[in-house]
Amino acid sequence: MTTTPRWRALTHHNLFWPVVVLVVLLLVNVPFTPDFFSIRMTNGHLHGSLVSIVLFGSPLILVAVGMTLVIATGGIDLSVGAVVAITGALTCSYISDQSDQSALSGVFFAIGIGLLAAVVCGLWNGFLVARMGIQPIIATLIIMVAGRGVAQLVTDGQIITINSEPYKLIGGGYWLTLPFSIFVVAAVVAVTVVLTRKTALGLLVESVGGNAEASRLVGIRSRRIKIMVYVFCALCAGIAGLMISSNTSAADGNNAGLWIELDAILAVVIGGTSLLGGRFSIGGTVIGALVIQTLTTTIYTIGVPTQTNLVFKAAVVIVVCLLQSPKFRAKAFGGRFGNKPGAKGGTGQPAVAPAQTAKTTEAAPKMEVS
């Protein structure tokens, strides 16, 4: 069993396994939908399964990108689903009150109100976590639970439907042959990458998540950074809320963004960011979100019965997580994909006790090393 250095570098790249899973999931669809990879142009719009996956996955990507930064600081944000609902509810109810629902000024104002509400939610979460020192899971639970109530209040418990062309563009329109939401996602991802990697924000976030006390002693204003990431996360959720309500031209306080927080957390983890905080990867998260969306699509195309589709989803998630564990890989495939670097001894060491020869490296990824 020989492994070339380049192959090894590839298999050890932290995006390798998420990408493999994504490709496999995509391929699974081919026998069921032979033209799965084909993309057609109709009425000047590109159509095809791949385009729909990105389109339907857009809100999840947004939420997961925001979640990545929160998780990198060692926190978690359970309130994103509720923020999706609040934003959609406020924006749609404002638009529905307008005499001319398609007036640009009104739509912009409505979007402003929606996003402002999202920012307020983020500030609240950040305040509770950073200032009050409340555990993130508890602090964000408050809006997760209460937020839906607020959204219901705004919509009077009804589903508000609107009819606004400009608003429809965000989540359901096309631009330059592609769904407009793809551009929104691309812009948000790009801004996030620039914000974290071209400034020092990413480093400081990883430091706060990697060792909070050391970060304090090094003079990092971790409270400020935490508040920033919760606000950013809520803002991403807000944009996702616009997208979802725009796509259906309706605000459903009850169901919009329901359980999206769990999918988002899953996407972050599949993308290789540890729930313990520290190192994060925005690219990984995007792939993770696409994996989850592809999975959802696959469940429909291969016709898994509705009763069992959650079980199916769970099974795939387990496989992905196992694949990411070097320990599991070492057990399952031997040294090829494990942590074991390169060929053996090299010095031509004579026979080794039989028990040792088949052994592979099992150093856990998080092992503390002195």
Added chain:
Amino acid sequence: MAEPQPVLEMTGIVKEFPGVRALSGVDFRLFPGEIHALMGENGAGKSTLIKVLTGVYSLDDGTITLDGQPVQIDSPLQAQQAGISTVYQEVNLCPNLSVAENIFIGREPTRFGRIQWNRMRKEAAELVDRLGLDIDVTAPLSSYPLAVQQLVAIVRSVGTGDSDGAGAGTKVLVLDEPTSSLDRDEVLELFRLMRQLRDEGVAILFVSHFLDQIYEICDRMTVLRNGTLVGEHMVSELDQVGLIQLMIGKALDQLEELHDHQLRSDVGETLVKADGLGRTGGIAPFDLEIKKGEVVGLAGLLGSGRTELARLLFGADQPDSGKVSIGGKQVSMSAPNDAIGAGVAFCSENRKSEGLVPDLTVRENIILALQAARGWTRPIPASQRDELVAKYIKALDIRPANPEARVGQLSGGNQQKVLLARWLITQPKLLILDEPTRGIDVGAKTEIQKLVVSLSEDGMSVLYIAAELEEVLRLSHTIGVLRDRKLVAQIANGPEITPSRILETIASGEHQ
């Protein structure tokens, strides 16, 4: 000495990490009833050899035999069951649990499946007593300073064998730098215990960068250099100079060169002035003046309040009385930020929990303090950053000299150097060094002390804390003596000041 059969024999041990060959074909043996030193520079592979032995890492090649039987050790638990007890270099306990729980974790005394808390506490107290320590076993571990935590780790390891009836008694005891933050008295206590265990037939593997300790307690030693075996010697047959030569591969002559520094460099005007600064439960209010370019050393026993004093000057803890002024301006000291802004830097003694971010790279860890001071919107330009980092990696000889390496994968001594680099790069006015040479090998130790001298000559003030009195005396202009969390004396250094004078002051609590 007739050579009996070794209790432990490791042959041809190879361990590779991506890009690093930590051990290449190392042989090592350990006889019952001996204390065996494992020597080598920072990064030589000592901790790695120990972790291979105790199943933390699997080996890439080689064999381990225990009592003549080939064994395969896959996990620390297996190692423990096979009679190998270990204290790792970095204290690896649970700070939130009580001392007693930490001592018995994983092997709590049970009856009908339930933990017998009272019995556990009682036995823990007995064990602690046996080591001659004064520790409340019901208090959470985190309420004790690092040195005490290190002692608890030792108690835990020696307690393994005899208290749980099920396991085999300890055959091999492995101690990786257990004395790095202990005072003379605790070291003596530990040595007494080690001798006792040795006489009971336990084989002890001991790692320390204090050569005097090696010569005091060890019978035999194995020397590693760059992951290879360079020799096994009886301690009595190899002197310190020869040992150092084996370790670093060349002669080292500048060890004692520093002696005459003490009164050489001149100090400037007052930089830092603390007035009645204090914190209940930490340290009693004290007055302290540090001049520009002055090295102030702190001497005192474990728990005397040296670290607490330093933390107050950095704003790491909030004082509840007194005030501090730096460069004539009063500083509020409500958070480290205030102190950093005024030009203070603080290298914590506890590099793992208060210092490094293990997942980040060497480069990121080095620039962290500087970057934090600039704020997130102004990243250090890449070229300037790489230049700075390369400069300090070279100046402190951090190995591997790879800025992309994860800090968590560096050897203990090299991690310590990264922490130093982080603060040096900020060019502070006052540099607080709490045990800066902890875990650093002999060669690098001299280098760091020389660095302190040259920094002070360039006008940087330094507050220096070290368990070794000689080290403090060699470097300081002034020595602050602490006792029972009180600054009891401030002594101007001079030729007549000796370690024993300082010890007297510590003991009596006043300076004559």
